[in-house]
Amino acid sequence: MTVKLSSSILANLPAKIAGPKYDRAALKAGIVHFGVGNFHRSHQAVYLDDLFNSGAGHDWAIIGAGVFAGEKVGRGKLAEQDWLTTVVEQDSGHMSARVTGVMIDFLMPGDAEAIIEQLADPAIRIVSLTITEGGYFIDPASGLFNPSHPDIVADAQPGATPKTVFGITLAGLVRRRDDGIVPFTVMSCDNIPHNGHVTSDGVIGLARLIDEDLADWIGQHVAFPNGMVDRITPATTDRERGILASEFGLEDNWPVFCEPFRQWVLEDHFTDGRPPLEKVGVQFVEDVAPYELMKIRILNGGHATIAYPAGLMDIHFVHEAMQEPLVRGFLAKLEHDEIIPTVPPVPDTKLEDYYQLIESRFSNPKIGDTIRRLCLDGSNRQPKFIIPTIADRLKAGKSVAGLALESALWCRYCFGTTDSGAVIEPNDPSWDRLLATAKAAKDAPAAWLAMEDIYGDVGRSAPFAGAFARALTLLWANGARATLTQYLAGKL
Incomplete structure (x- = not known):
């Protein structure tokens, strides 16, 4: 026997499900949030829920917003259940x-006039964003805002109705x-380096x-505060909806499943x-950069490290990849040999302890995170999570054999077939x-590195180009398993 999620059942939720301890009718909006997806609902919204449950902050409720027609589907699912979300850890x-x-x-989503009217309300004091790495109009090679992007140029025309988040903001x-x-403050909650500065560059660049x-x-x-956000949150499928219904007796159109761990460090x-939010675990600091760099290189770089070999081996779930000794070994060796040495000290943090935490989180067998999700959008993610580490290693005159192999694995994945065909x-x-x-690139590896907007100076480095070519040639000759075996033996 299951019940359908709505405001009318909040007082009588199934026994194993916790509900809001506050009166939703008494909440007042203080935040407009662009990008109402799974991560936002497992992270920022959960911190606010904790705060509201404590009896504080009831004038900081969220109004969702968006700019893409595709976001109407999610809005429709949430509208049917009075904007409520079930979060399963x-x-x-x-x-x-x-x-x-x-x-x-x-x-x-897309109703610019209504959103702008809401943004003009003095009660709205924060506009927050989770619009993904690709939503900031960044030139991948330079890392800077691209004012010549057609969508930005269109929003800059006299009398134009804005269609981008930056234009509406x-x-x-x-x-x-x-x-x-x-x-209002504009607060990015996206997983990109210096997200506050990047957001500022976009809004001011358009202006x-x-x-x-x-x-x-x-x-x-x-104000455009920088922040570091972290919680592994996979996409929702019928699998998750089925688990919620069978284990908890609740039907939710769009529940969120996530790991128990969460972190938010904010300037x-x-x-x-x-x-x-300091009352509910958000860490406020003067400078978020050390935390951000640690997370982006060790966690996000680690995700990229396991994603492409696992994808080529037809592995479906992330925890299954961590059960494969070659993938787990590749992660450990690359992190310790090449990635972690590029991360400066972080206040009150031991980098090895952080790595062990990451390894444990990747191995979580319940989260249902998929390798395909980790492989998604490499053209935006690699320039943020991997290529800067390569640049630092090259600048220091250090080996990039493992990072070159990671890049070659991405290239091989983008050929469009796994090792099994x-x-x-x-x-x-x-x-x-x-x-x-x-x-x-299968016959001419340099063709891959010639993507100037992605690789920039790194692609022109002779040591990196040589290591990349060797790795890609081995992947094509012997496959991912044999190539990883050779790398782990120190013979690459």
Whole structure:
């Protein structure tokens, strides 16, 4: 016997499910959030739910927003259950479920006029973002905002109705400036290096195309705090919906399954106040950069390390990849030999302890995270999570054999078949380009590194190019298993 999630059953949830301890009808909106996906609902929304349950912060509820037509599907699922979400935490010895109620509305994605009107409301003091790595209009090679992107150019035209997150955010700031209202803080919750600076570059960069004075005003009056966010949160499938129904007796259109671990390190830099999230475990610091670099290189770089060999071996789940000695060994050797040595000291943190935590989290057999998700969007992720580490190793005159193998594995994956010959379905916004380039690189490895927008100076490095070519040649000759065996034996 199951019950369907809605506001009407919150007082009578199934016995094993925790619900909000606060009166949702008394909540007031303080945040507009762009990108209402699984990560946001397992991370920022859960921290706020903890805060609201403590009796604090009830004027910081969330209103969802979006710019893409595809986001209407998720909005529809949440609308049917009054914006509620079930969050299920799982590891090998633990499974718990809770219903969070911090979202009180979700504006229609793409309705720029309604979203701008909401942003102009003085009650909104934070605009937060989880729009993925690809949503910031960054030139991969330079790492800088690209003002010539067609979507940005379109938003900069006189009288244009904005269609990007940056365009809508900018329009909201203009309304507040014109109305004499304190501007809101723009807070990225995306997993990108220096996410606050990147967001600032996007908003101010677009403003500069329109009005230099507006750009200067934003630079002087709007806060863009940097933050490091972390929680492994896979996509929701019928598998997760079925587990929730069978184990807990609750039907949810779009539940979120995630690991118990979560972390949020945030710079305490806000324009018009913030919720007291330090009460529920958010770590406020002056400079988030050391934490951010550690996470991006060790965790996200580690995800990339296991993703492509596992994909070529037809391994489905991440925990299954960690059960494969070759994949687990590749992760350990590459992290200790080449990745961790590039990470500077982090306050109150031992890097080896952090690595052991990451290894344990990757091995969680309950989370259901997929190798395909880790392989997704390499054209945006590799320039952020792997290539800067290669650049640092080259600058120091150190070996890049393992990092070159990781890059060669990505190239081989983008050829579109596994070692068994199974077809790999498109898994990148630039898949057609990557597929064609990977085919050219089979006989001419330099073709892959010639993707200037991805590799930049790294692709022109003779030591890296040589190591990459050797690794790719071995992958084609012998396959991923034999190549990893050779690498682990120190013979690559």
